[in-house]
Amino acid sequence: MTESPAESSTPKRVLVIQAHPDDVEFSSAGTVAKCANEGAEITYLSITSGDKGSDDPEITGERLAASRELEQQAACDVLGVRELKFLRYKDAKLVADLGLRLALTRVMRQVRPDIVMTFDPSMRYAGQEYINHPDHVATGEASLAAVFPSVRDRMTFPELLAEGLEPHKVPEVYLYATAAPDIWVDITDTIEVKLLALKAHASQVRDWDPSDMIREWARESAAANPNRDDTTGDYAESFKYFKLG
Numbered sequence: 001m002t003e004s005p006a007e008s009s010t011p012k013r014v015l016v017i018q019a020h021p022d023d024v025e026f027s028s029a030g031t032v033a034k035c036a037n038e039g040a041e042i043t044y045l046s047i048t049s050g051d052k053g054s055d056d057p058e059i060t061g062e063r064l065a066a067s068r069e070l071e072q073q074a075a076c077d078v079l080g081v082r083e084l085k086f087l088r089y090k091d092a093k094l095v096a097d098l099g100l101r102l103a104l105t106r107v108m109r110q111v112r113p114d115i116v117m118t119f120d121p122s123m124r125y126a127g128q129e130y131i132n133h134p135d136h137v138a139t140g141e142a143s144l145a146a147v148f149p150s151v152r153d154r155m156t157f158p159e160l161l162a163e164g165l166e167p168h169k170v171p172e173v174y175l176y177a178t179a180a181p182d183i184w185v186d187i188t189d190t191i192e193v194k195l196l197a198l199k200a201h202a203s204q205v206r207d208w209d210p211s212d213m214i215r216e217w218a219r220e221s222a223a224a225n226p227n228r229d230d231t232t233g234d235y236a237e238s239f240k241y242f243k244l245g
Helices: 005-009 023-027 029-037 061-079 098-111 134-150 158-162 191-199 211-224
Strands: 013-018 041-048 083-089 115-119 172-176 183-186 236-243
Touching: 013 023, 013 029, 013 098, 013 134, 023 029, 023 191, 029 041, 029 061, 029 183, 029 191, 029 236, 041 061, 041 098, 041 134, 061 083, 061 191, 083 098, 098 134, 098 158, 115 134, 134 172, 183 211, 191 211, 211 236
Parallel strands: 013 041, 013 115, 041 083, 115 172
Antiparallel strands: 172 236, 183 236
């Protein structure tokens, strides 16, 4: 499968789950923008507010988290995201335990998404240069455990039934930041929007312009598409894809 969510059949609801503000902008915001352009209602869920993401000795975690929440809202506005939610877990301390699974299941039953996008928890490192953040791994692991079986099973987390949240089956899952992609989304028409959204995270990019790096990543992703042809654009994002019965 090489279609984007919007190309296959425009979904009504997409839930995008990240560990920290800016995770999606780095990894998959071109696809988010493409879905938004084609009519999807997109909800972002950030598990933390990124309260550890600074080496400034003068800033507190509380001030940084507040700034990063505003930055994420600005990025969402650029992308056309309908709703932004924060769980406000502590940065760098995420564990894929039952508490986090319950919190994610609650949001999934509230949003009732057609598609969930989240981290690939199997991606622990890349090459000799990158070790994946443990929060990313925990986010992907807890998200998948919520998708199957927690969100669909009536007798799992009965407290959610007491809240009026009925079970829901998630039809499709897209794992970003994956080392084992099997679907590529052409983002040639939305890469500029992705870059604008990423630059909204001023506390993280500061004086650095990430454009060259992001373009190179997107070119490499497009070149890795085994189904690439003359109609394929220069830039792509890749995912591990699941279509659930």
